[in-house]
Amino acid sequence: MxxxxxxxxxxxxxxxxxxxxxxxxxxxxxxxxxxxxxxxxxxxxxxxxxxxxxxxxxxxxxxxxxxxxxxxxxxxxxxxxxxxxxxxxxxxxxxxxxxxxxxxxxxxxxxxxxxxxxxxxxxxxxxxxxxxxxxxxxxxxxxxxxxLEGRAPVTRAGARPGDVVAVSGPLGASATALALLFAEGVHEGEPHRETTDRLRAREGAALAAQLAPTPPIADGPRAALAGATAMIDLSDGLALDARRVAAASGVAIDLDTASAGSREALVGGEDHSLLATFPAGTRLPGGFRAIGVVREGSGVLVGGHLFDALGGWDPYLAWDGQRG
Amino acid sequence: MxxxxxxxxxxxxxxxxxxxxxxxxxxxxxxxxxxxxxxxxxxxxxxxxxxxxxxxxxxxxxxxxxxxxxxxxxxxxxxxxxxxxxxxxxxxxxxxxxxxxxxxxxxxxxxxxxxxxxxxxxxxxxxxxxxxxxxxxxxxxxxxxxxLEGRAPVTRAGARPGDVVAVSGPLGASATALALLFAEGVHEGEPHRETTDRLRAREGAALAAQLAPTPPIADGPRAALAGATAMIDLSDGLALDARRVAAASGVAIDLDTASAGSREALVGGEDHSLLATFPAGTRLPGGFRAIGVVREGSGVLVGGHLFDALGGWDPYLAWDGQRG
Missing domain, CATH: 3.30.1330.10 (PurM-like, N-terminal domain)
Structure with missing residues (x-):
């Protein structure tokens, strides 16, 4: 050999x-x-x-x-x-x-x-x-x-009351894939390659959201060209990252229950989708879809109600540093 | 407590x-x-x-x-x-x-x-x-x-026969300090903090060449302004890094025995001093001092004789990944 x-x-x-x-x-x-x-x-x-x-x-x-x-x-x-x-x-x-x-x-x-x-x-x-x-x-x-091709950077700080809140890319798909890995990519409670290989053969596209995500990179410059007032990459979940935009901009972000109200969407991290705010009436570019509005106030609302639970337990942190 | x-x-x-x-x-x-x-x-x-x-x-x-x-x-x-x-x-x-x-x-x-x-x-x-x-x-x-302030970058590839070879910063001081740490900063053969603290009190300036070096950063732009034809940072020892310049430039580098001929100078790594070549007659800027000449040919010579031993054993590699 x-x-x-x-x-x-x-x-x-x-x-x-x-x-x-x-x-x-x-x-x-x-x-x-x-x-x-x-x-x-x-x-x-x-x-x-x-x-x-x-x-x-x-x-x-x-x-x-x-x-x-x-x-x-x-x-x-x-x-x-x-x-x-x-x-x-x-x-x-x-x-x-x-x-x-x-x-x-x-x-x-x-x-x-x-x-x-x-x-x-x-x-x-x-x-x-x-x-x-x-x-x-x-x-x-x-x-x-x-x-930046001559443009001003789009920071987290420019959202204004009345702006549309929009997202490009999935919400919660990465967290859903991670839950699937913890449920079915294990053997005797430990992450396990052979089990995962079988899972990957069946659920490869779903797992890719966590293991090899494809965030809509080109939509970043498109959003800037369309006049986005604020933007952030969704690393830590919609609720926590929207709260960062709200805090930096001094506004409240009110998310639609229908489009953003699931637990995976709100607290699931690592989608790396783009969350942006646009002046009302903007024709949303690329893959952006409206999921809420910017209001006066602070924090993140869902369907008008303050949402306080911002993030979940990170299962990766349970790893002891020596295993696979 | x-x-x-x-x-x-x-x-x-x-x-x-x-x-x-x-x-x-x-x-x-x-x-x-x-x-x-x-x-x-x-x-x-x-x-x-x-x-x-x-x-x-x-x-x-x-x-x-x-x-x-x-x-x-x-x-x-x-x-x-x-x-x-x-x-x-x-x-x-x-x-x-x-x-x-x-x-x-x-x-x-x-x-x-x-x-x-x-x-x-x-x-x-x-x-x-x-x-x-x-x-x-x-x-x-x-x-x-x-x-680069509008200048062309100084690469490793521009040394020409007849150029002066010069260095700014120490040669071999970092390797000498490392040898001192391995000799006296240990206890029962292992790197040891208390022993090192006592050594540091006595030899702090010498040890700094390895632990917290101060390479002559401002001499990089000064060399460029003075017309340096090639330049490299001495990470892996004068002999090996001079050979990189010689290979990239298609020349030989002949080092003086007196100024660069010690074993520590030639094969001691991590000085992060700057080695540069300048057209003959250049008034050397900053801390640069002449240590050799560029000749037609290839490789590194010391006092006109080919020097083949390019690097020493790296004692850090003996570390087993678990100790202090």
């Missing part, structure tokens, strides 16, 4: 040589990997930047996520933060720390997920640099950049 | 509230922390970007490094990569993943190290965003940005 190449067996330099050709190119790249730093175009004299780490245990389980899933999701979550400013994503840098025994094929799959995720969600955006290290804990840190 | 606040005991949000006020502000920041992403000025329509992760175990030991050391070094290593392009550092984003039991005071010390390191090495550069996560392994991922 031939042993699979690992990070330890072929070394950092050879591993990078296997990963680099799989990474997506960035149209904005002026000078790419291979020097001390890269140089990226910022045509309007500014750039948008966000960073997010994914940690084995709190953020994902290797029994559930493939390398491809992890690369795709690392792209998706960061691209959504760029899009939520109304910017077009231009480039990523990716730092990966992995145990020495990690198979190179797994790291190649992460690169494939980054490439295919960028191609699907933000064509032209690519990886312009990175870092590969050894760690006891698999960690993927992505920093993403975007171009 | 009052228990110290930890990441787990006060939570992510309160911890961020303690860290944020200690972080350095960036003059280039147009929109800072608190939204989905930050917006940074890029006055000449481009920005330089580099990313580097520090991992507990392979990159540092908690028995040797204080939180302040780690913040300072995380800034220093990334600022040096920006400076090596000839750019002025403008901003950092910092993602930290730490065990749940990590004391908030330790994370505050990291922030203090970032702030004081930026103030000392790159005034005006600040932290514009970040991410805080829980992980079994303490991990600090920094992405740094720089402004």
């Amino acid at each position: 031939e042993l699979a190449d690992t990070l330890a067996s072929i070394g950092e330099s050879a591993t990078l040589g296997r990963i680099f050709p799989r990474l997506p190119a960035a149209a904005a790249q002026l000078l790419g990997p291979g020097d001390d730093a890269a140089v990226i175009a910022a045509p309007d004299g500014r750039f948008v930047v966000t960073t997010d780490m994914m940690i084995h245990g709190p953020d994902f389980r290797l029994a559930w996520s493939t390398g491809h899933d992890l690369g795709w999701k690392a792209a998706a979550t960061n691209l959504a933060d760029v899009a939520a400013m109304g910017a077009v994503p231009t480039a990523l840098v990716v730092a990966i720390a992995a145990p020495a025994h990690t198979e190179v094929a797994f790291l190649e799959a992460i690169a494939d997920g980054l490439r295919e995720g960028c191609a699907a969600m933000a064509p032209g955006c690519g990886v312009v640099g990175g870092d590969l290290s050894v760690s006891a804990t698999l960690t993927i840190a992505v920093t993403a950049f975007g171009d | 009052e228990l110290a606040d930890t990441l787990a005991s006060i939570g992510e949000s309160a911890t961020l509230g303690r860290i944020f006020p200690r972080l350095p502000a960036a003059a280039a920041q147009l929109l800072g922390p608190g939204d989905d992403a930050a917006v940074i000025a890029a006055p000449d329509g481009r920005f330089v970007v580099t990313t580097d992760m520090m991992i507990h175990g392979p990159d540092f030991r908690l028995a040797w490094s204080t939180g302040h050391d780690l913040g300072w070094k995380a800034a220093a290593t990334n600022l040096a990569d920006v400076a090596a392009m000839g750019a002025v550092p403008t901003a950092l984003v910092v993602a930290i993943a730490a065990p749940a039991h990590t004391e908030v005071a330790f994370l505050e010390a990291i922030a203090d190290g970032l702030r004081e390191g930026c103030a000392a090495m790159a005034p005006g550069c600040g932290v514009v965003g970040g991410d805080l996560s829980v992980s079994a392994t303490l991990t600090i991922a920094v992405t740094a940005f720089g402004d």
Whole structure:
């Protein structure tokens, strides 16, 4: 039996040589990997930047996520933060720390997920640099950049009473998929790969909402062009993230019971859908649909009633740091 | 006895509230922390970007490094990569993943190290965003940005036969300090805090070369202005990094025996000094001193003789992933 190449067996330099050709190119790249730093175009004299780490245990389980899933999701979550400013994503840098025994094929799959995720969600955006290290804990840190194309950034602070509240992308689909994984992707109470593989064959599309989500990145700049007054990426659930917009803008956000009133929609995290507010009468762009209105006041209402339960228990936190 | 606040005991949000006020502000920041992403000025329509992760175990030991050391070094290593392009550092984003039991005071010390390191090495550069996560392994991922001020980036590829080879910053001081830590900062063969504290009281300045280095960041832009043809940050030792410049430029680099011929200088890593080449006759800027010449050929020579031993054993790699 031939042993699979690992990070330890072929070394950092050879591993990078296997990963680099799989990474997506960035149209904005002026000078790419291979020097001390890269140089990226910022045509309007500014750039948008966000960073997010994914940690084995709190953020994902290797029994559930493939390398491809992890690369795709690392792209998706960061691209959504760029899009939520109304910017077009231009480039990523990716730092990966992995145990020495990690198979190179797994790291190649992460690169494939980054490439295919960028191609699907933000064509032209690519990886312009990175870092590969050894760690006891698999960690993927992505920093993403975007171009505002001369527009003002769309912050969380601009919502005004009378604005329409709209969302693009699913509400609660990621939490529903996570519940399915905890119910059926386990064996004797633990996340389990073979069980998950069978579940994936049956429910792949549903699971993708959690494992490899596809937030509507292009709708970020579309919302900005349509005059969005505030925008946020739904990382922590509609109720909590809408409350952030309400607090930053000094308003209340009143959500429709019918379109946003389910428990999964309100408190389910990690959809990375875009929540935006638009002046009344705006023709909503892309996949945006109205789910409420902005009112004077504070906090989040559902059907006119104050909604206080903002988030659920995060089942990832129960992980003890040593298991799969 | 009052228990110290930890990441787990006060939570992510309160911890961020303690860290944020200690972080350095960036003059280039147009929109800072608190939204989905930050917006940074890029006055000449481009920005330089580099990313580097520090991992507990392979990159540092908690028995040797204080939180302040780690913040300072995380800034220093990334600022040096920006400076090596000839750019002025403008901003950092910092993602930290730490065990749940990590004391908030330790994370505050990291922030203090970032702030004081930026103030000392790159005034005006600040932290514009970040991410805080829980992980079994303490991990600090920094992405740094720089402004080329309209100049072309100084890459590794421009050295020409006849150029002077020069360095700014120490050669081998970091490796010497690491050897001292392995010799005297241990107890029964293991890195040990109390032993190290006594060593630090006696040899603090020497140890700082490894634990909290101060590379000559301002000399990066100075070198570019003086016409540097190639530049690199000395991460992996003079011999290996000079070989990278030689390979990228298609030349040989011949180092003086007297100024660069010691084993520590040649193979000791992590000085983060700047190695640059300048046209013959250039008045060397800042702290640069001549240590050799560029010749036709390939590889690294010392006193005219090919030097093949490029790097030493990395003692950090002997760490087993579980110890201090």
